[in-house]
Amino acid sequence: MAESAASQYEDQFICSVCLDRLKEPVTIPCGHSYCMSCITDCWGQKEQEPPYRCPQCRESFSQRPLLKKNTLIAEMMETLQKTSLQTAAVECDVCTTEKKRAVKSCLQCLASFCQTHLQLHYQSPAFMKHKLVEASRFIQENICLKPSIWHHITMDTCLFCLSLCEAKGIHCFTSYVFFSFQSCQSVCVLPSYEDVPSFSQHTHLSFKDISISAFREVLEDVCQQQTARIFREVSNVHVAQTPEPKTPDTFWQYFCQLQMDPNTAHKELKLSEENRKILGLYEAQQYPDHPERFDGFHYILCREGLCGRCYWEVDCCGDIWAVAVCYKGIDRKGRSDACRLGSNKKSWRLSRYQQNAHFIHNNKEVYIPAVRSSRIGVYLDHRAGTLCFYRISDTMTLLHRVQTTFTEPLYPAFLTGKGSSVRIIEQRKILCLL
Numbered sequence: 001m002a003e004s005a006a007s008q009y010e011d012q013f014i015c016s017v018c019l020d021r022l023k024e025p026v027t028i029p030c031g032h033s034y035c036m037s038c039i040t041d042c043w044g045q046k047e048q049e050p051p052y053r054c055p056q057c058r059e060s061f062s063q064r065p066l067l068k069k070n071t072l073i074a075e076m077m078e079t080l081q082k083t084s085l086q087t088a089a090v091e092c093d094v095c096t097t098e099k100k101r102a103v104k105s106c107l108q109c110l111a112s113f114c115q116t117h118l119q120l121h122y123q124s125p126a127f128m129k130h131k132l133v134e135a136s137r138f139i140q141e142n143i144c145l146k147p148s149i150w151h152h153i154t155m156d157t158c159l160f161c162l163s164l165c166e167a168k169g170i171h172c173f174t175s176y177v178f179f180s181f182q183s184c185q186s187v188c189v190l191p192s193y194e195d196v197p198s199f200s201q202h203t204h205l206s207f208k209d210i211s212i213s214a215f216r217e218v219l220e221d222v223c224q225q226q227t228a229r230i231f232r233e234v235s236n237v238h239v240a241q242t243p244e245p246k247t248p249d250t251f252w253q254y255f256c257q258l259q260m261d262p263n264t265a266h267k268e269l270k271l272s273e274e275n276r277k278i279l280g281l282y283e284a285q286q287y288p289d290h291p292e293r294f295d296g297f298h299y300i301l302c303r304e305g306l307c308g309r310c311y312w313e314v315d316c317c318g319d320i321w322a323v324a325v326c327y328k329g330i331d332r333k334g335r336s337d338a339c340r341l342g343s344n345k346k347s348w349r350l351s352r353y354q355q356n357a358h359f360i361h362n363n364k365e366v367y368i369p370a371v372r373s374s375r376i377g378v379y380l381d382h383r384a385g386t387l388c389f390y391r392i393s394d395t396m397t398l399l400h401r402v403q404t405t406f407t408e409p410l411y412p413a414f415l416t417g418k419g420s421s422v423r424i425i426e427q428r429k430i431l432c433l434l
Contacts, residue, residue, distance in 0.1 A: 013077055016056045017042060021081075025073040030059040033073055040067065090135040092117055102135040110139055244379075244386065245311075248396060251379060254311040256304065258412055258424050263290045264301040264332070269416065271300075277423040280320070280416035296335035298415055301326070302424075305409030307382045312412065313392060316374050318420025322351035323376050325387065325410040337363065341413055348402055350376065350389045351415065359389070359400040368399050375425070382406050 013022050017038035024036040032054055034042075043052050043064060051060035091099040092114035102112035106121065108130040113121070121127040133139075245251040260275045267284040271277070278300055287293065294300070305328060314323055326347035331338040342349030342360030349360045350368070357368040376399075377390035387402040387410075414422045 013073070013080065022073060022077055025070045025077065026067045027070045027073070028054060028065050028067075029061060030054045030057055032056045033070060036067060036069065090137055104132045104134065105136050105139050107131040107133060107139060112136070112139070244381070251311045251377065251396070254309045254379070255427055256306065256310045256312055257427055258302045258304055258312050260300050260414070260424070261292075261303045262287070263292050264294060264299070266294045266298045266300065268418075269298055269300055273423065276426070277421060278414060278416055279421045280318070280418045282418055292332055294332050294339070296333065296339055297341070298417065299341060300414055301328075302412040305411055306380055307409050309382070310380045311377065313375060313377045313425040314414070315423045315425060316352070316376060316420070317422075318417065319354045320352070320415075320417025321420045321422055322349050322413075322415035323378060323389070323422070324349035324351075324413040324415070325378070325380065326413050327408045328411055329408070341415065347413070348387055349413075349415075350400060357399075359402075361402070366400060371399065378412070380410060382410065 013025075013033075014020065015022050015025075015035045015038055016032070017034055020035075022033060022035055025033050026036050026039060027033045028039065034055070039055075042055055050064070051062050052064050053060050090102040090105070090112050092102045093111040094113060094117040100114035100116070103115050104118050104121075105112040112135050118132075121130055121132060245254065258276075260271060260278060262271055262275060265271060265278065265285075265287060267287050268281050270279045270281050270285060272279070280298055292301075306325075316323065322341060324341045324347055326341060330341075330344070330346045333339070337343035341347045342351070343363045345362050347361070351358055351360065352371055357371045359366040359368055371391055373391045373393045375392040377392045377396060379388040379390065380386070385403055385405045387404070389399045389401075391397040391399055416422050
């Protein structure tokens with residue numbers, strides 16, 4: 001529809017002498033408009049003597065009209081020309097034989113795609129974050145002059161792709177910013193825009209001979225070669241592991257202060273001592289509804305998601321209590337195993353029921369001898385995949401040790417039955433015992 005509208009308006013700005021779009025339009029007294037050069041040439045012919053006539057309506061003028069550029073029509077012609085260029089059919093840059101019409105342009109790929117070749121941007125996670133705009137011949141005009149840092153980072157791999165493409169005789173067109181990872185002192189610290197080198201374009205490359213299957217083959221080669229290179233570089237690297245704590249003093253250096261999250265508390269748990277203690281009750285508290293609140297089991301989580309090395313202690317009183325850790329994504333509503341601490345792959349739980357104690361993970365139980373002390377210490381080394389539960393009295397006694405791989409931050413969690421309580425120990429109280 002945009003193309004037909006542009007064509008309709010274009011017909012109204014045709015010079016009747018050259019039958020082309022008006023160039024430097026002028027309007028003569030009768031109201032008709034012509035190109036400046038066309039009407040000048042027409043009236044400049046020898047046989048054209050006063051009176052001067054309009055080539056279209058034949059109205060005559062005793063004196064030759066003074067010709068001045070019609071700025072309004074000139075601006076309209078300029079706008080019309082831009083509209084025509086933008087709405088003209090844009091061809092797909094990937095089609096190799098019959099060029100199909102492009103439906104979108106990608107600001108990261110700097111290319112336009114037909115409906116078929118656009119599917120990769122909808123289906124592949126690597127392309128889903130690319131910015132798509134309406135198909136245009138002027139993609140560069142839609143690009144911010146300060147490209148994102150992540151765009152620079154990915155270009156380093158793209159440069160490697162290009163070298164392989166050329167080695168395989170595949171010619172691709174691209175315009176990328178090349179970025180050197182060697183300028184980064186840390187993977188987490190990205191360079192400022194001023195540190196990024198200037199643009200470097202490969203104008204001698206073309207999309208016309210490339211196919212998706214060939215490009216996929218190149219990408220597979222990239223992955224294999226880069227993976228092999230990484231393994232070669234790190235195979236002889238020895239990472240010194242800090243030894244696991246053995247004494248109360250060494251555990252204390254990893255102490256972390258925790259606070260329970262009221263939004264997760266079951267309504268029959270009462271919070272006190274600045275959200276460091278819970279007590280199991282027989283009546284519901286006036287807590288507001290919240291999507292993170294447990295409504296089936298008497299659980300509560302801490303606010304802090306833990307990574308690295310952490311240590312904390314709790315005082316447990318009563319016959320029914322549990323000390324656990326879990327991923328934030330554990331279910332909160334209902335009484336299924338997906339919500340139960342220790343009954344799924346998202347949680348690890350040390351619990352006491354009357355005189356019996358067990359460690360539970362993914363519905364597998366390990367019996368633990370009687371837990372006489374009411375104080376429990378928990379040590380986490382997230383990177384090493386170590387989780388330890390200790391009985392704290394005059395000495396520290398290991399109750400259970402987990403060796404696994406943690407994929408997300410862990411949130412301390414607690415359970416109390418009716419009449420039982422759990423209290424998080426403050427740092428200053430631990431210092432008094434050391």
